[in-house]
Amino acid sequence: MRHIIGVLVENKFGVLSRISGLFSGRGFNIESLTVAETDDPAISRMTIVTLGDDQIVEQITKQLNKLINVIKVIDFTDTDHVTRGLMLVKVSVEGSKRLEVLKLIEVFRARVIDMAAKSAIIEITGNEMKLKAFLDVLAPYGIKEINSTGIVAMNREVKARNRYKT
Amino acid sequence: MKKTGAQIVLQSLQIEGVKAVFGYPGGAVINLYDELPNYELKHYLVRHEQAAVHAADGYARATGEVGVALVTSGPGATNTVTGLATAYMDSIPVVVFTGQVPTALIGNDAFQEADIVGITRPCTKHNYLVKDVRELPRIIKEAFHIARSGRPGPVLIDLPKDVLVDTTIFEYPESVSLRGYSPTYEGHPGQLRKAVRALLKAKRPVFYVGGGAILSNAAGVITELAVRLQIPVTTTLMGLGAFPETHALSLGMLGMHGTYRANMAVTESDVLVAIGARFDDRVTGRIDEFAPDAKIIHIDIDPTSISKNVKVHIPIVGDVHDVMNKMMVAVNEMSEEAHEFAASHDEWLARIAKWKEMHKLDYIQEEVIKPQYVVEKICELTRGQQPIISTEVGQNQMWAAQFYEYTKPRTWLSSGGLGTMGYGFPAALGAQVAFPDRLVIDIAGDGSIQMNIQELATAVQYRLPVKIIILNNGYLGMVRQWQELFFQKHYSATEMSAVPDFVKLAEAYGAVGLRATRPQEVESTLKKAFSINKPVLVDFVVAGEENVYPMVPAGQPISKMLLV
Numbered sequence A: 001m002r003h004i005i006g007v008l009v010e011n012k013f014g015v016l017s018r019i020s021g022l023f024s025g026r027g028f029n030i031e032s033l034t035v036a037e038t039d040d041p042a043i044s045r046m047t048i049v050t051l052g053d054d055q056i057v058e059q060i061t062k063q064l065n066k067l068i069n070v071i072k073v074i075d076f077t078d079t080d081h082v083t084r085g086l087m088l089v090k091v092s093v094e095g096s097k098r099l100e101v102l103k104l105i106e107v108f109r110a111r112v113i114d115m116a117a118k119s120a121i122i123e124i125t126g127n128e129m130k131l132k133a134f135l136d137v138l139a140p141y142g143i144k145e146i147n148s149t150g151i152v153a154m155n156r157e158v159k160a161r162n163r164y165k166t
Numbered sequence B: 001m002k003k004t005g006a007q008i009v010l011q012s013l014q015i016e017g018v019k020a021v022f023g024y025p026g027g028a029v030i031n032l033y034d035e036l037p038n039y040e041l042k043h044y045l046v047r048h049e050q051a052a053v054h055a056a057d058g059y060a061r062a063t064g065e066v067g068v069a070l071v072t073s074g075p076g077a078t079n080t081v082t083g084l085a086t087a088y089m090d091s092i093p094v095v096v097f098t099g100q101v102p103t104a105l106i107g108n109d110a111f112q113e114a115d116i117v118g119i120t121r122p123c124t125k126h127n128y129l130v131k132d133v134r135e136l137p138r139i140i141k142e143a144f145h146i147a148r149s150g151r152p153g154p155v156l157i158d159l160p161k162d163v164l165v166d167t168t169i170f171e172y173p174e175s176v177s178l179r180g181y182s183p184t185y186e187g188h189p190g191q192l193r194k195a196v197r198a199l200l201k202a203k204r205p206v207f208y209v210g211g212g213a214i215l216s217n218a219a220g221v222i223t224e225l226a227v228r229l230q231i232p233v234t235t236t237l238m239g240l241g242a243f244p245e246t247h248a249l250s251l252g253m254l255g256m257h258g259t260y261r262a263n264m265a266v267t268e269s270d271v272l273v274a275i276g277a278r279f280d281d282r283v284t285g286r287i288d289e290f291a292p293d294a295k296i297i298h299i300d301i302d303p304t305s306i307s308k309n310v311k312v313h314i315p316i317v318g319d320v321h322d323v324m325n326k327m328m329v330a331v332n333e334m335s336e337e338a339h340e341f342a343a344s345h346d347e348w349l350a351r352i353a354k355w356k357e358m359h360k361l362d363y364i365q366e367e368v369i370k371p372q373y374v375v376e377k378i379c380e381l382t383r384g385q386q387p388i389i390s391t392e393v394g395q396n397q398m399w400a401a402q403f404y405e406y407t408k409p410r411t412w413l414s415s416g417g418l419g420t421m422g423y424g425f426p427a428a429l430g431a432q433v434a435f436p437d438r439l440v441i442d443i444a445g446d447g448s449i450q451m452n453i454q455e456l457a458t459a460v461q462y463r464l465p466v467k468i469i470i471l472n473n474g475y476l477g478m479v480r481q482w483q484e485l486f487f488q489k490h491y492s493a494t495e496m497s498a499v500p501d502f503v504k505l506a507e508a509y510g511a512v513g514l515r516a517t518r519p520q521e522v523e524s525t526l527k528k529a530f531s532i533n534k535p536v537l538v539d540f541v542v543a544g545e546e547n548v549y550p551m552v553p554a555g556q557p558i559s560k561m562l563l564v
Helices: A015-024 A054-066 A095-105 A128-141 A159-166 B006-014 B027-038 B049-063 B081-089 B135-149 B160-166 B189-200 B210-214 B218-228 B260-268 B322-334 B335-344 B348-358 B369-379 B396-404 B425-433 B453-461 B476-486 B502-509 B521-533
Strands: A001-012 A029-039 A042-051 A072-073 A082-094 A112-114 A119-126 A143-155 B002-004 B020-023 B042-045 B067-071 B094-100 B126-129 B156-159 B165-168 B206-207 B234-237 B248-252 B271-275 B297-302 B314-317 B388-391 B442-444 B468-470 B512-516 B536-541
Touching: A001 A015, A001 A054, A001 A143, A015 A029, A015 A042, A015 A054, A015 B425, A029 A143, A042 A143, A054 A072, A072 B468, A082 A128, A095 A119, A095 A128, A095 B042, A119 A128, A128 A143, A128 B094, B002 B006, B002 B126, B006 B135, B006 B160, B006 B165, B027 B067, B027 B094, B027 B156, B027 B160, B027 B348, B027 B442, B027 B453, B042 B425, B042 B453, B049 B067, B049 B081, B049 B094, B067 B165, B081 B094, B081 B156, B094 B135, B094 B160, B126 B135, B135 B156, B156 B160, B156 B210, B165 B271, B189 B297, B189 B314, B189 B335, B189 B453, B206 B218, B206 B260, B210 B218, B210 B468, B218 B234, B218 B322, B234 B260, B248 B396, B260 B348, B322 B335, B369 B396, B369 B425, B369 B442, B369 B468, B369 B521, B388 B396, B388 B425, B396 B442, B396 B476, B425 B442, B425 B453, B453 B502, B468 B521, B502 B512, B502 B536, B512 B521, B521 B536
Parallel strands: B020 B042, B020 B067, B067 B094, B094 B156, B126 B156, B206 B234, B206 B271, B234 B248, B271 B297, B297 B314, B388 B442, B442 B468, B468 B536, B512 B536
Antiparallel strands: A001 A042, A001 A072, A029 A042, A082 A119, A082 A143, A112 A119, B002 B165
């Protein structure tokens, strides 16, 4: 099963490698990993997407908690949460394809951030499903290159969730 | 007044109450060694850095204090990895200082540079690279705190040469503040109540006690509770000494080479209380047939140990000592039920007694010396003295576990988790440093002892009168045993056809060497060895193809033992 794990850590050198070491030491692949400083420069936040059965992931979250530099671990899988990723896509826009691509971009609320004679670079944010759907529709035009941040995640506030549900 | 990094390290060690440091100098730590004579720390020069960490580890296991090792950069540092991994697997509090090239050279492939913080990340509880002398006091304070608190473990501090030379005002912090680190010591009261209720309903209860009981100094209260409630106790290899093996309720050790009664009792138990034990595969055997009918209560300070290998019904995260104390209080409050409970399982105890009669730990003494006989004799001759026994790894370790009766905690030092050959002798030196007047015995094999035999020089230099008892069978015995039983006697690479003359070797180092080749000589040779106040190495030439029994073949349930 796919798990999204958030980790709050002390912003110190070597911490990322301690965390990734827990995964690699068990022969696990990390599907995506994002990390950046939070509003408190002493703390960084990571979002890790990984595959594994629940028991193994439970063991990993416990092991993460055990690391001295780890402040908090959240497994988003069973909680109400939002996810976003940012992707840059370089797509072929030769000839008549250009207008079609521009229309698609509007539908997805993406943005062109570079346009050249043969290709355009498009920026899109969204959850994984949206990013994947966007790639699917762009594919026939000829995707030349993509670069993605991977997923960041955040729990919804309980209040907000209740409002959302009613 | 400002102090150098080197002075700060040594002063901090003094403040932490460190009395002994095991180490090996080198270029990167030469400034530290230069300051050493000015401090009240006794430094023991070992002959290999691996031994420095094992000695610190042995010191820690025997005393309950933090063991300290000090080595140089590069090869000095990498040589500590096995020692660190050993301490890590057995949760032993050790702080290892490594030298490092100057900060400006780090990452430049400088002479004797190794990324030791990177290398030891998976085998330390935590590690540090000190980049500024001003961080040094805080890091040392944290390191000792991390090493000894929660589930203990080794911590490494990497000291670049310039940090040792730089100066700063020295102030040792009084407290530690680590945002992400606060071990849970007190067991959850609700869980605890649940556990006591479940326990007092048991018909076939068993205590399964591991190394955590010794680390948290809980042997006393565990023994008290077991006796009060008449619960039979089995200990793991790491838990030996946590319950007196001379007591009627003792089941001895369980697992792959455990006793018949321990393995059967666990298999048939209906409530199994795991106390500071972690369900290692050498204990459980085939997992789906391990204690199949038991409600499992697991007490451990480390949440990652709980439900890692077997499903636990009532987990209690907390310090074993604290939890067992509270359990005792709860039992006292329910004294009537407790009394009834204690009286209710005579039948269970009778069954266990029968198992004990059916299959005792045994061997057949022949013309040649049997290794078990040597261990039994050691036990007999040292009864009441409570010597500290360390072991190497392999058959010698298992015989030492089976045929010596441990009655007190911290009298048994053995590499359980990692199974490190070469551990016992340096660990014995560490224990002897801590307790100069006690009898310290390393039970070794001819293979294992050769992994750190150079430490004879350390023993001689510091007059550490450790007794090394070699059970010399000319084989890497445990692997040979597996080859005999499971690989059609294909003794591939397990015969040690060139073994040194251990007696001459001991003499060459300035120690005493003794040898016995016949059963009749065992007792007198041991007596002689124990009476000499010097390092003594005894070469017992024992039966070559003796096996450790009982044995649970790998992948089998622990109830399916090979008995002879």
